[in-house]
Amino acid sequence: MTAGLALALSAPLFAQESEPDPPSEAPQEATTETQPDAAPEQAPDLGETDEPEYRLEDSDERRKLWFYVGVYGWVSAIEGDVYELGRKFEIDISMEEVLDYLDRALFVYTEAHYGRFFAAFQGSFVELSDDESGRLLDVDVDIEQEIFELRFGYEVYRQTLGSGSETRAGWPRELVFDVFAGTRYTSLDVTVDTRILDAGTLEVDLDGDTWDVIIGARVKADLSDRLFLIVSGDVGGFGIDGGSEFSWQAQGAFGYRLAHYAELLLGYRAIGTDTVSGSPRKGIDWVQHGLYIGFGFRF
Numbered sequence: 001m002t003a004g005l006a007l008a009l010s011a012p013l014f015a016q017e018s019e020p021d022p023p024s025e026a027p028q029e030a031t032t033e034t035q036p037d038a039a040p041e042q043a044p045d046l047g048e049t050d051e052p053e054y055r056l057e058d059s060d061e062r063r064k065l066w067f068y069v070g071v072y073g074w075v076s077a078i079e080g081d082v083y084e085l086g087r088k089f090e091i092d093i094s095m096e097e098v099l100d101y102l103d104r105a106l107f108v109y110t111e112a113h114y115g116r117f118f119a120a121f122q123g124s125f126v127e128l129s130d131d132e133s134g135r136l137l138d139v140d141v142d143i144e145q146e147i148f149e150l151r152f153g154y155e156v157y158r159q160t161l162g163s164g165s166e167t168r169a170g171w172p173r174e175l176v177f178d179v180f181a182g183t184r185y186t187s188l189d190v191t192v193d194t195r196i197l198d199a200g201t202l203e204v205d206l207d208g209d210t211w212d213v214i215i216g217a218r219v220k221a222d223l224s225d226r227l228f229l230i231v232s233g234d235v236g237g238f239g240i241d242g243g244s245e246f247s248w249q250a251q252g253a254f255g256y257r258l259a260h261y262a263e264l265l266l267g268y269r270a271i272g273t274d275t276v277s278g279s280p281r282k283g284i285d286w287v288q289h290g291l292y293i294g295f296g297f298r299f
Helices: 002-018 022-050 095-101
Strands: 065-084 087-093 102-114 117-133 137-160 174-196 200-222 227-237 246-259 262-274 283-298
Touching: 065 095, 065 117, 065 262, 087 095, 095 102, 095 117, 095 283, 102 283, 117 174, 137 200, 174 227, 174 246, 200 246, 227 262, 246 283
Parallel strands: none
Antiparallel strands: 065 087, 065 102, 065 283, 102 117, 117 137, 137 174, 174 200, 200 227, 227 246, 246 262, 262 283
């Protein structure tokens, strides 16, 4: 072992004795050794400059918490029947009349996302009043309605459309399918005061609150880098625990992204409620439907 160690230590000495001109060869070996070292240092730099700054996996909202807040105006026609003490009163108010009879209105929509899960809240308040007078008939109608929805959903499917590269709006084109379940609270106060000449006065005051279990689904699809489509619907009620006999909702909207965090919506929404039951019959069976326009903010 000591002989081998001595041989290893003496190897450079033997090389110096066998090679007469080591000084002239040393600079050439040094230059050839430095050239391979410089090439690997430049290769990563070239590779990094070729990589795009935008990466879908880094911007995918499934990996982070984000919120959405929207405000909108809904001009809805009201069609249906009100039953009280076995009597039936028909209500037919067009969208143009709603604008004339509207006293107050407020609409808001919020969402919170984390991973594939989301929670959403939607609230609306509308107050209408109408007074129609004729030679033989005088009718006053006052309607106050509140609708609040709370949903909990899950993103079942998501697919990136196109190449998945960064768009002008800073948002990848996608197709998303969600399912959700929750509850819808409806508070409706309808007052009808009818005065018929020489026949007296008939007053109807129907005040009802219902809690409905709802289940539904939603599809969101990007048609371009800025234009997108949303379609959703739900059903509920089923007479569960004093709720509506049946309740449903459907809506669709086109959206336009002003920026990564702001968008405009134009859509159509319809919601139906049937609470008629008992003998004599009592409750409401009507549909609200109409256009809505809104503005959403994402952060």
